[in-house]
Amino acid sequence: MSASELKNLILCFGLLFGHLVPEGNKHWSFFLSLRKIVDMILSDFVSTKLSEDLAMLIQQHQLSYMELFKQHLKPKFHILTHYPSLMIKVGPLKKIMTLRYESKHRSLKLLANVISSRINITYSLAIRHQLDMASRLILNNGFENDISFSKRHSANSDFIAYCKEVAEK
Numbered sequence: 001m002s003a004s005e006l007k008n009l010i011l012c013f014g015l016l017f018g019h020l021v022p023e024g025n026k027h028w029s030f031f032l033s034l035r036k037i038v039d040m041i042l043s044d045f046v047s048t049k050l051s052e053d054l055a056m057l058i059q060q061h062q063l064s065y066m067e068l069f070k071q072h073l074k075p076k077f078h079i080l081t082h083y084p085s086l087m088i089k090v091g092p093l094k095k096i097m098t099l100r101y102e103s104k105h106r107s108l109k110l111l112a113n114v115i116s117s118r119i120n121i122t123y124s125l126a127i128r129h130q131l132d133m134a135s136r137l138i139l140n141n142g143f144e145n146d147i148s149f150s151k152r153h154s155a156n157s158d159f160i161a162y163c164k165e166v167a168e169k
Contacts, residue, residue, distance in 0.1 A: 041094075
């Protein structure tokens with residue numbers, strides 16, 4: 001899974017499967033603490049109280065990880081301990097996240113699998129990206145919305161009118 005897919009899974013997992021989990025399940029409470037951590041990290045505003053609560057919650061989460069899974073902490077757990085102080089220094093982490101740029105990274109990774117030459121692959125990717133952008137500019141295409149709902153109706157058409165028309169049939 002990509003990072004953005006994993007973030008969305010964490011945010012929606014409780015709605016999807018929460019009703020199936022018995023009360024008092026230790027693994028579920030572990031997940032809920034992870035969900036609280038993610039909510040705090042993705043908050044739009046930062047305060048010293050939020051930072052302190054986040055630090056305490058991260059510490060409890062790490063202890064429960066070692067207790068539940070009988071494993072040592074991975075380096076990413078240590079990085080997580082720096083988030084509260086980082087939030088105080090730079091503000092909401094949501095504003096400096098790089099998840100949005102992951103989509104561009106993904107397209108370049110897919111393109112890298114298509115290119116048969118492995119000699120200076122970054123140069124090949126850069127040339128291919130520049131040619132794609134030049135083609136868009138020359139053809140005056142820009143970034144079009146390719147979504148279509150049916151053969152007759154495109155995403156740019158009046159979708160509400162189309163839904164009413166279908167509902168009347």
